[in-house]
Amino acid sequence: MEELNLLDLECPEPFMKVAAKLMKMKQGRLKILFKDPKCDDMIMEAVKLMDCKVLEHRSQEGTYVLVLEKNPSSSNENKVQELGGC
DSSP states (O other), X not given: OEEEEETXXXXXXXXXXXXXXXXXXXXXXXXXXXOOTHHHHHHHHHHHHTTOEEEEEEEETTEEEEEEEXXXXXXXXXXXXXXXXX
């Protein structure tokens, strides 16, 4: 499983990096770590648009942990561009 450690980044960078990574991924699991709460909703919207399965989504002591699974049938990457910013 790949991991994106985005703990040092502020919104909108975590969202942009997650969206870019998911668009490049054909399939697999991705663990994402980030701290900016403003990006949580944005990332979750991108996850829905790309038909990713959320295996874990929690916040602990100010750190968000998100584990996603992307299947090859996910084909809504272009819709991510429709999301707004922070």
